Amino acid sequence: MSTTGKQLFTTLESNGTLTVEIEEVTFPDPTGNQVLVKMEAAPINPSDLAILTGAADLENAEYSPGKYVANMPEPFNTGSKARHGQKLPAGNEGAGTVVATGDSDYAKSLMGQRVACVPGNAFSQYAIADAAMCLPLGDHSAEDGASSFVNPMTALGFVENARMDGAKAIVHTAGASNLGQMLVKICQEDGFELVNIVRKAEHVELLKGLGAKHVVNSSDDDFMAQLRDAIDATDAFYGFDPIGGGQAVDNVFKAMEQVAVSKMTEYSRYGSNQQKRMFIYGRLDFGPTILTPSYGFGWTLSGWLLFPFLQSAGMETVMRMRQRVLENLTTTFASSYKKRVNLEEMLTKDAVTDYRAMKTGEKYLVTPWS
Numbered sequence: 001m002s003t004t005g006k007q008l009f010t011t012l013e014s015n016g017t018l019t020v021e022i023e024e025v026t027f028p029d030p031t032g033n034q035v036l037v038k039m040e041a042a043p044i045n046p047s048d049l050a051i052l053t054g055a056a057d058l059e060n061a062e063y064s065p066g067k068y069v070a071n072m073p074e075p076f077n078t079g080s081k082a083r084h085g086q087k088l089p090a091g092n093e094g095a096g097t098v099v100a101t102g103d104s105d106y107a108k109s110l111m112g113q114r115v116a117c118v119p120g121n122a123f124s125q126y127a128i129a130d131a132a133m134c135l136p137l138g139d140h141s142a143e144d145g146a147s148s149f150v151n152p153m154t155a156l157g158f159v160e161n162a163r164m165d166g167a168k169a170i171v172h173t174a175g176a177s178n179l180g181q182m183l184v185k186i187c188q189e190d191g192f193e194l195v196n197i198v199r200k201a202e203h204v205e206l207l208k209g210l211g212a213k214h215v216v217n218s219s220d221d222d223f224m225a226q227l228r229d230a231i232d233a234t235d236a237f238y239g240f241d242p243i244g245g246g247q248a249v250d251n252v253f254k255a256m257e258q259v260a261v262s263k264m265t266e267y268s269r270y271g272s273n274q275q276k277r278m279f280i281y282g283r284l285d286f287g288p289t290i291l292t293p294s295y296g297f298g299w300t301l302s303g304w305l306l307f308p309f310l311q312s313a314g315m316e317t318v319m320r321m322r323q324r325v326l327e328n329l330t331t332t333f334a335s336s337y338k339k340r341v342n343l344e345e346m347l348t349k350d351a352v353t354d355y356r357a358m359k360t361g362e363k364y365l366v367t368p369w370s
Contacts, residue, residue, distance in 0.1 A: 003027045003036065003100070005125030006343050006368065007089060010051050014084045016077040018056045021067035022343050027126045033104040035131050037115065040142035042094030042122035043335065044346070044355050044364040045150050046242065046282055052090050053356045054080065055286050058349070066344045068352060076286065091122030091366070095137060095145035099126075107131040114138075116145035123343065125368045135322055140329055146365060147178075147335035150306065152325040154281070155182040157309045158240050159192055160317065165277070169193035171231065171239030171256075173248045174284075175215060176203035176360045178335055184212045185332040193234035197227070197248075203360065218251075227255040232262075237276045240304065245285030249278050249301060250292055257295035271296015279304035284358055338362040342370045 005027065010020045030036045044052070054076055061070035072080065095116045101107040115134040119127035137145040162170055170187065174180050175196025187194040188211055195214045196207050207215045214234060216226035230236070237256050241249050253276055260274035276299040280289065291301070310318050325333050338361070341351055346366055355364040 002029065003126055007121060007124035007126075008091065008343060008346075009087045010090050011085070011087045012051075012054075012072060012077070012080055012083055014077075014081075016072040016074075018054070018070045018072050019067070020052060020070075020090075020347060022347065027128065030100055030102040030107065030128055032102040033107050033131045034102045034128050035098045035107050035110050035115075035117075035134060036100040037094075037096040037117055037119065037127050037129050037134075038099045039094050039096040039122055039124055039127050039368050040114075041096070041146035042091045042366045042368070043147045043150075043337070044366060045092060045147075046284065046358055047092055047150060048090055048123075049356060049358070050283070051083070051088055053352065058353050058356060061349070061352075063347070063349045066347060068347050068349070089121030089124065091124065091127075092120060093118045093147065093149040094122030094127070094366075095142040095148070096127075097142075098134075101131070104131065110134060110136065114140070114142060114145070116148040118149050123346070123366055123368070125343075135326055137326075137329075143337075143365065144329055144334075147363075148325055148329060148333065151179040151182060151335065152333040153310070153321055154306050155179050155186055156321045156324065157304075157306060157313075158183060159186055159190055160313060160321070161279075161304070161309060162192070162238055165238065167236075167238035167277075169195070169234040169236035169238065171195040171197070171236045171252055171278075173197045173239065173241040173243055173252065175207055175212070176200075177242070178361070178363060179242075181207070181210060182333055184210050189332070193236060195227070195230040195234055195236045195239075197252075199360075224251065224255060227251065228259050231255055232259045237274055239278045241278055241280050242282030243285045244280050244283040244289060245287030247290045247292075248285075249280065250290055252278060253291070253295040253299055253301075257299075268296075271298065273298055275300070277301075281305065335363065336361070337365040340365045340367050340370065342366070343368050 056070035117129035119129040214230040260272035
């Protein structure tokens with residue numbers, strides 16, 4: 001029996017026209033290990049904005065009920081050539097109730113249960129999801145479980161990745177973010193040293209209130225001195241950055257190298273032998289990543305994405321991480337939301353321009369049936 005409901009789609013044309021709109025669609029019956037989830041809550045994460053808004057001119061877009069049309073400027077339009085003309089769903093994760101299943105035993109076992117899932121089209125009234133990637137929420141609400149995958153698994157992934165590489169301390173350049181707060185708690189639980197970089201004095205207080213030991217404010221005049229001291233105290237030569245553009249990574253590499261050089265007993269024109277590694281896992285700043293020749297040659301900068309990491313980590317590690325999230329869903333991995341909007345409301349100018357700003361502590365939650 002087919003099911004109909006509203007779903008969000010985003011389409012970018014070759015001329016730079018970005019159309020995001022709600023449509024009434026028919027959802028297929030689940031087969032095999034699939035389940036059909038009636039979606040009750042889905043967060044708008046920075047990772048969703050890549051196709052939802054990108055670098056589009058939202059101030060001058062045309063807004064109508066359940067739809068907006070904006071212009072994607074260059075070079076971002078050309079950079080997205082691979083998606084030109086494709087109508088894409090959006091919404092990486094969310095939570096809801098399983099209302100139909102495929103014929104696998106595990107899929108059937110989820111019938112009627114509230115689950116968290118990662119369907120890739122969570123901004124929808126219904127979504128087909130892989131039962132193996134669903135997390136039964138038990139007595140937890142859909143709102144509690146809506147953000148149980150992307151940020152929690154990413155934060156846990158950072159520590160897992162660092163541990164695999166033999167690192168014992170991490171630098172994180174978005175310390176006050178929802179993910180950053182989770183990372184503070186995880187590192188405390190796991191005995192990992194963590195250097196948190198924030199932008200405001202109130203963010204320093206926020207993280208100190210969570211028990212963070214090393215919090216440095218990039219707005220302070222002595223920021224670099226603070227950063228060097230924190231790296232020196234922790235031996236944090238390994239870090240993660242969601243900003244991407246500008247000099248966030250450059251600043252960290254400089255501080256790492258300055259700490260390493262201060263410990264050298266002999267001068268080397270090539271800098272220290274200390275290996276310094278940073279991962280970019282987001283693009284909060286669409287500008288170029290600026291690097292300067294000021295930290296020798298012992299450094300590595302690479303990208304980091306959650307799903308490739310999970311594939312490399314293996315199912316046993318993934319299941320252990322998922323179980324940890326479920327057991328600490330309302331504590332370590334709790335998320336808070338600034339505003340709740342339905343599908344139509346999320347496409348109004350006020351909402352779109354607000355959540356695209358990606359301000360700390362101002363995440364939106366989509367409730368498709370409200």
